[in-house]
Amino acid sequence: MEFNNLVCTTSVEETTSSGNVLKKTVHRDASFSLARNEFRDVILRLNIGKKELRYPLRDVKIHKKFVRDGKATISLPDHNVQFMLSNCPPDKLIMFLKTMHTKLECLKKKGFVSERQKLKSELPRMIQEISPLTMKDLQTVHEMRAKEMEKSNLFTPKGKRKRNEMDSDDKENVAPKEVKVARKLLVLAGPSKPVLAPVSLNKEQNEVLSAVMQGKNVFFTGSAGTGKSFLLRRIIGALPPQHTVATASTGIAACHIGGTTLHSFAGIGSGRAPLEQCIELASRPQVTQHWKRCHHLIIDEISMVDGDFFDKLETVARVIRLNDRPFGGIQLIVCGDFLQLPPVARGKYKRKFCFQSKAWQKAIEINMELKEVRRQSDKHFVNVLQNIRLGRCPDFVSNTLRATAQNNIEKHDILATRLCTHKDDVDHINQFHLKNLPGQPQLFISTDTDPVYEKQIDFLSPVPGKLELKLGAQVMLAKNLDVQQGLVSGARGVVLGFDKGNEGLPLVKFLSGTEVVIKPIRWTFKVNNGLQLTRKQVPLKLAWAISIHKSQGMTLDCVEISLSRVFESGQSYVALSRAKSLEGLRVLDFDSRCIRADPEVLRFYHKLQLHQRIQQTGWTLKNNFDKFTTNYSTDEYFKLNF
Numbered sequence: 001m002e003f004n005n006l007v008c009t010t011s012v013e014e015t016t017s018s019g020n021v022l023k024k025t026v027h028r029d030a031s032f033s034l035a036r037n038e039f040r041d042v043i044l045r046l047n048i049g050k051k052e053l054r055y056p057l058r059d060v061k062i063h064k065k066f067v068r069d070g071k072a073t074i075s076l077p078d079h080n081v082q083f084m085l086s087n088c089p090p091d092k093l094i095m096f097l098k099t100m101h102t103k104l105e106c107l108k109k110k111g112f113v114s115e116r117q118k119l120k121s122e123l124p125r126m127i128q129e130i131s132p133l134t135m136k137d138l139q140t141v142h143e144m145r146a147k148e149m150e151k152s153n154l155f156t157p158k159g160k161r162k163r164n165e166m167d168s169d170d171k172e173n174v175a176p177k178e179v180k181v182a183r184k185l186l187v188l189a190g191p192s193k194p195v196l197a198p199v200s201l202n203k204e205q206n207e208v209l210s211a212v213m214q215g216k217n218v219f220f221t222g223s224a225g226t227g228k229s230f231l232l233r234r235i236i237g238a239l240p241p242q243h244t245v246a247t248a249s250t251g252i253a254a255c256h257i258g259g260t261t262l263h264s265f266a267g268i269g270s271g272r273a274p275l276e277q278c279i280e281l282a283s284r285p286q287v288t289q290h291w292k293r294c295h296h297l298i299i300d301e302i303s304m305v306d307g308d309f310f311d312k313l314e315t316v317a318r319v320i321r322l323n324d325r326p327f328g329g330i331q332l333i334v335c336g337d338f339l340q341l342p343p344v345a346r347g348k349y350k351r352k353f354c355f356q357s358k359a360w361q362k363a364i365e366i367n368m369e370l371k372e373v374r375r376q377s378d379k380h381f382v383n384v385l386q387n388i389r390l391g392r393c394p395d396f397v398s399n400t401l402r403a404t405a406q407n408n409i410e411k412h413d414i415l416a417t418r419l420c421t422h423k424d425d426v427d428h429i430n431q432f433h434l435k436n437l438p439g440q441p442q443l444f445i446s447t448d449t450d451p452v453y454e455k456q457i458d459f460l461s462p463v464p465g466k467l468e469l470k471l472g473a474q475v476m477l478a479k480n481l482d483v484q485q486g487l488v489s490g491a492r493g494v495v496l497g498f499d500k501g502n503e504g505l506p507l508v509k510f511l512s513g514t515e516v517v518i519k520p521i522r523w524t525f526k527v528n529n530g531l532q533l534t535r536k537q538v539p540l541k542l543a544w545a546i547s548i549h550k551s552q553g554m555t556l557d558c559v560e561i562s563l564s565r566v567f568e569s570g571q572s573y574v575a576l577s578r579a580k581s582l583e584g585l586r587v588l589d590f591d592s593r594c595i596r597a598d599p600e601v602l603r604f605y606h607k608l609q610l611h612q613r614i615q616q617t618g619w620t621l622k623n624n625f626d627k628f629t630t631n632y633s634t635d636e637y638f639k640l641n642f
């Protein structure tokens with residue numbers, strides 16, 4: 001990601017030396033960059049229209065509490081000026097601030113060239129773009145911080161301990177923030193690479209990102225675990241937050257990408273009312289405002305979005321935005337896997353997938369496919385899952401899955417999570433097991449923004465407002481706490497006790513063997529009327545069972561599946577593909593009849609691949625027509641919309 005051209009809205013405040021604001025101007029299309037002059041000073045450049053302002057940096061104060069929302073304040077007391085940045089792509093802003101801070105720290109270590117020396121200098125004048133952060137920069141800052149720590153007597157001679165004698169909490173607390181950042185970056189980058197090179201996306205993910213950044217309407221798909229949601233989070237981080245709306249078809253999936261549900265954004269209720277009524281609903285001032293402000297609409301788990309709903313959305317967007325282009329000119333970034341869960345069937349109506357809608361044909365410009373599976377590393381398991389995805393069940397697939405029935409996946413008293421086809425079963429299993437545990441239950445009640453929105457928060461939140469736990473309760477983490485320690489969303493554990501010294505918070509042992517007291521954390525949910533709802537709660541949920549529907553999008557440690565009541569195409573695939581490994585999976589009653597893929601979806605994917613092959617090989621339709629049309633009539637072939 002190019003870090004050194006931060007386009008955003010900025011308010012420039014000229015201040016007195018005591019900080020009083022003398023003058024304030026707001027610029028919508030400002031751009032900040034960092035540069036060096038002939039004395040190696042770090043220069044902050046601000047471009048407003050044709051004007052360029054330059055500020056050599058010495059003392060900088062950064063307020064970054066809302067950096068994830070694309071906002072920050074940079075104060076330069078030496079220059080009596082401060083900049084309030086907003087609508088910055090969050091990831092870019094973070095990189096920019098890190099670079100500015102680290103480069104300045106390094107310069108402080110080397111020492112500034114004095115004004116006197118500058119006056120005497122005969123160096124030719126020059127200004128050049130600053131280089132990206134390197135490992136050397138980080139090491140310099142790391143060393144400086146360590147020295148500062150020593151100086152500030154945090155390591156008193158008496159209390160001095162070797163690092164490996166500390167427990168993990170100590171390590172986290174002792175490391176200053178900069179060192180933690182440095183560590184993280186050290187892990188991400190190879191030793192000789194600039195640290196801010198695009199680090200963690202693979203080639204195909206980067207291709208999607210670059211199509212998105214070119215403003216194309218993109219649909220990207222791929223099997224379960226190919227990193228679609230992972231990539232979406234990067235895409236969200238690269239777009240201006242005020243104009244970007246991240247949504248998903250379900251509350252849980254929306255929570256994975258820090259967004260809201262598509263229905264909540266659309267503001268047209270269930271979308272089943274006649275079009276005129278939907279338009280009326282969307283014409284309410286607050287809803288209209290959101291539609292107008294949205295330039296980039298992101299939708300995850302598109303497979304569960306109903307095609308008719310998608311069509312209505314498209315018309316509503318055009319009408320409300322008074323713009324005839326598809327979706328009223330909004331850029332669409334859509335992802336999901338149509339071979340996973342389909343839209344919920346509505347009575348006698350025939351199910352319509354999104355790709356069967358007129359809006360889809362009109363709007364989607366580029367189709368891309370991620371092929372590298374990241375969730376599972378075992379090639380054999382990946383192969384089994386690929387067959388299931390396509391509704392195939394050759395012998396090696398059924399043999400492999402049947403063999404898992406013998407798997408002993410219980411460890412450290414942590415039982416496998418049962419994935420259920422029906423929600424009622426989930427509640428029943430969890431409550432039954434909890435009740436049967438001896439001891440008093442401990443209740444954890446969330447702190448929500450406003451009890452009035454409890455239902456809405458319940459729908460969006462991955463954790464309940466009232467969480468009842470007991471010693472021995474099977475639990476699952478609902479948020480990434482420490483990726484390196486394996487404390488990620490979906491990680492399985494068991495409650496070992498309640499820490500009296502810590503407000504009675506639950507002490508949980510995880511499969512990795514790590515034992516941690518789980519503290520409440522805050523979730524923020526954006527809803528359509530501009531409100532930000534929050535819930536503060538212990539990030540745990542009961543995990544004897546969860547529904548397959550809610551598991552879509554998740555990565556799970558140890559799962560047990562009974563497929564006998566599967567009723568949807570794709571349901572078995574979603575369930576099985578949550579497991580990270582065959583060792584962490586137990587299929588109780590495998591029956592090849594429960595492996596089903598929707599023929600319409602298969603046809604859609606077939607066409608998609610056909611189209612990609614044509615593009616890749618550059619073959620002309622005319623010369624190679626026969627090779628591609630084995631499954632299609634000529635008519636059908638020419639109807640291909642790719």
Ligand SMILES: Nc1ncnc2c1ncn2[C@@H]1O[C@H](COP(=O)(O)OP(=O)(O)OP(=O)(O)O)[C@@H](O)[C@H]1O
Nearest residue numbers: 200201202223224225226227228229230374375553
């Ligand atoms: N480039 C990457 N580098 C490291 N890990 C990755 C990368 N891409 C994906 N992952 C990891 O792979 C796992 C699966 O990713 P993710 O949940 O985004 O897949 P998905 O395609 O959205 O799956 P599903 O279809 O089940 O929703 C996650 O643990 C994620 O962190």
Ligand SMILES: [Mg+2]
Nearest residue numbers: 228229230553
């Ligand atoms: Mg996903």
